[in-house]
Amino acid sequence: MGLEYVRISPGFERYMPKDYVDLVNYGPFGRQVDVQQLGQFKELVEEHPMCAGCFMAYFIRIFYAALPNPEDTIVIGTAGCARLALSQAAVPFVYGNYGDTNAVASGLKRALTIRFPDKVKDVVVIAGDGGLIDIGFGMTMHSWFRREKFTTIMVDNEVYGNTGGQESGMSPKGVQLKMAPKGKQFDKINAVELAKVAGCVYVAKLAPTNPKRIARTIRRAILAARHFGPTFIHAYTSCNIEYSIPTDKVLEDARKREKQDFAFYEWMTDEVREYFEEIEKQSQEVKV
Amino acid sequence: MYYVAEVNESECAKYNCKQCVLFCPEPNTLMYHSTKHTAWVNYSRCKGCAICVYVCSDLLKRNCIQMVMMTAGD
Numbered sequence: 001m002g003l004e005y006v007r008i009s010p011g012f013e014r015y016m017p018k019d020y021v022d023l024v025n026y027g028p029f030g031r032q033v034d035v036q037q038l039g040q041f042k043e044l045v046e047e048h049p050m051c052a053g054c055f056m057a058y059f060i061r062i063f064y065a066a067l068p069n070p071e072d073t074i075v076i077g078t079a080g081c082a083r084l085a086l087s088q089a090a091v092p093f094v095y096g097n098y099g100d101t102n103a104v105a106s107g108l109k110r111a112l113t114i115r116f117p118d119k120v121k122d123v124v125v126i127a128g129d130g131g132l133i134d135i136g137f138g139m140t141m142h143s144w145f146r147r148e149k150f151t152t153i154m155v156d157n158e159v160y161g162n163t164g165g166q167e168s169g170m171s172p173k174g175v176q177l178k179m180a181p182k183g184k185q186f187d188k189i190n191a192v193e194l195a196k197v198a199g200c201v202y203v204a205k206l207a208p209t210n211p212k213r214i215a216r217t218i219r220r221a222i223l224a225a226r227h228f229g230p231t232f233i234h235a236y237t238s239c240n241i242e243y244s245i246p247t248d249k250v251l252e253d254a255r256k257r258e259k260q261d262f263a264f265y266e267w268m269t270d271e272v273r274e275y276f277e278e279i280e281k282q283s284q285e286v287k288v
Numbered sequence: 289m290y291y292v293a294e295v296n297e298s299e300c301a302k303y304n305c306k307q308c309v310l311f312c313p314e315p316n317t318l319m320y321h322s323t324k325h326t327a328w329v330n331y332s333r334c335k336g337c338a339i340c341v342y343v344c345s346d347l348l349k350r351n352c353i354q355m356v357m358m359t360a361g362d
């Protein structure tokens with residue numbers, strides 16, 4: 001990170017909140033942090049009201065440590081649990097209306113490209129399965145059809161968590177939820193294949209069991225979106241509340257689901273693959 | 289009164305490990321001391337999920353973290 005946009009005017013140090021001062025003194029500004037250094041620097045994301053043991057919150061924590069260029073990144077979220085943490089970070093955040101994230105991101109990315117022609121501005125959408133694949137489905141798809149150059153991350157908890165347990169298109173078939181008492185009647189949507197068909201140039205699926213790999217995947221998705229087109233990450237991020245997972249079993253559940261139906265998967269176009277081979281050879285930039 | 293994680297620092301320092309720090313869902317909560325080589329908990333931020341205990345005890349068999357009850361003022 002180059003630009004120091006978080007600084008304190010001389011004389012005001014002792015009046016600033018401690019968290020802000022910590023961010024200036026021990027934050028990732030002016031240096032490139034690695035996810036392995038977590039716990040040894042002040043993180044960009046602050047305390048937030050997501051539930052104890054929530055692995056969506058965990059994924060978001062890793063996300064902020066993995067950003068290749070947080071000072072020039074804009075995060076777009078919407079209604080749903082993720083925004084509760086996304087809105088508490090020292091990275092600009094835009095709250096898109098529910099379902100609108102990918103339309104907002106399309107316009108924003110295009111505007112930033114015109115306004116800052118000599119700068120890289122990364123735009124990343126993070127939203128739930130309901131926000132992206134149910135209610136926002138049309139806008140998600142059309143941003144991909146149009147090859148808009150930003151990253152979409154679906155934090156898939158397989159339910160509408162924030163509104164108390166309705167089934168989503170991403171809930172597995174048969175699952176009983178508070179507001180799906182008969183059990184879900186239809187299959188889980190295959191979001192990864194949809195993304196490939198719709199024009200994404202980099203697509204990945206993962207369960208949050210390996211922080212280094214999550215970080216590498218996020219960086220790759222962002223870098224590929226800068227140069228080539230839309231990119232998509234489908235991340236399993238359990239809702240321990242609606243799925244009644246004891247909090248100390250949340251990582252065990254992620255490891256189990258990884259073995260069942262969330263094995264790490266990564267797909268990219270030849271062009272993107274060649275680009276990664278080149279930059280990963282040249283520098284260690286993408287290797288986290 | 290609330291439930292928080294507590295690291296046995298002298299035990300933890302034997303391992304040069306850091307794994308629990310990389311799995312805590314909360315930011316700036318389960319920290320790592322670079323020179324003492326031990327994990328430590330910022331109690332006021334810990335939400336008591338015990339994922340760190342699963343990592344240290346169940347996965348790594350190192351048993352260096354316990355959940356403890358805190359009372360206001362601790």
Ligand SMILES: Cc1ncc(C[n+]2csc(CCOP(=O)(O)OP(=O)(O)O)c2C)c(N)n1
Pocket residue numbers: 079080081082097098099127128129130131132157159160161162163168
């Ligand atoms: C246009 C609109 N419709 C409905 C809602 C109510 N609403 C808020 S969050 C939410 C569901 C969230 O589910 P999901 O997107 O899967 O995210 P999660 O909370 O599970 O992370 C709904 C329906 C809204 N805020 N706006």
Ligand code: SF4
Pocket residue numbers: 050051053054055056057081157161162238239240241242
């Ligand atoms: S309701 Fe579920 S997804 Fe939302 S913060 Fe709580 S555990 Fe996480």
Ligand code: SF4
Pocket residue numbers: 295299300301303305306307308309326327343344348350351352353
């Ligand atoms: S997992 Fe256990 S041994 Fe490893 S750093 Fe954490 S407390 Fe220490």
Ligand code: SF4
Pocket residue numbers: 053292293311312313314317318329333334335336337338339340341
């Ligand atoms: S109990 Fe949960 S929130 Fe507290 S330190 Fe352990 S992993 Fe982090």
